[in-house]
Ligand SMILES: C[S@@+](CC[C@H](N)C(=O)[O-])C[C@H]1O[C@@H](n2cnc3c(N)ncnc32)[C@H](O)[C@@H]1O
């Protein structure tokens with residue numbers, strides 16, 4: 024794991040190369056920063072903030088508990104990703120959470136990144152697990168063949184909507200840096216309908232003031248995601264996005280915190296959307 028890690032990862036502070044020290048820690052060859060390793064997780068985060076995802080989220084982990092949500096949110100999206108990955112790929116899964124939903128071809132490695140340490144500790148499916156965040160990736164430039172954001176970018180939030188959008192910009196600019204030329208970026212998101220997005224912008228800043236870190240999601244429209252991909256000079260593959268829907272009258276849970284609240288899909292103003300663009 025350590026040797027694989029030093030071929031791909033970089034110092035979280037200066038992006039310098041890393042070396043293995045005494046067979047059990049990593050150290051930056053430029054600024055000498057030591058990277059702690061706890062339970063096989065590389066600790067590369069500057070500040071640790073508790074999050075909802077530190078606790079297991081049963082809807083995300085055991086999709087069969089909500090078959091309706093699972094077939095809408097993850098099943099077909101994972102199959103598409105599986106078809107696109109190639110042997111030997113270096114896959115970076117950002118906001119990976121506790122597991123990896125897609126199988127990978129022979130010789131391909133998954134590097135999981137997530138700020139939630141308990142999630143990274145539990146994630147036995149990834150080859151390398153890193154506690155860090157999307158806005159500054161501790162990864163060498165031009166090394167990654169595919170970067171995957173599976174329902175992650177709506178969680179890159181701060182204290183107001185401008186910061187949310189800046190965080191996503193920073194994340195995609197980092198993504199461009201770490202991808203090899205021709206490398207793929209996959210974004211899977213629940214994208215908002217334009218009217219729901221307008222409604223969200225009316226209440227979000229006030230909601231965040233009131234609920235603080237408990238309001239940890241800010242959703243985007245397809246157009247906003249496309250704009251951010253374009254402004255970071257990514258190119259769409261065949262289509263700029265694929266949409267996934269489910270039957271109008273299927274009852275699906277809409278808020279991960281409250282899985283018992285189920286609404287017929289026809290009343291939910293989001294669609295699952297997969298963007299596959301390239302550098
Ligand atoms: C809805 S979960 C998705 C987990 C998994 N990818 C899935 O599809 O089930 C969102 C994940 O994003 C992570 N996350 C939150 N803020 C992040 C950030 N700034 N950078 C990277 N990941 C972040 C959370 O810890 C959480 O694991």
Ligand SMILES: [Zn+2]
Pocket residue numbers: 034035036037038039051052053054055056
């Ligand atoms: Zn360094």
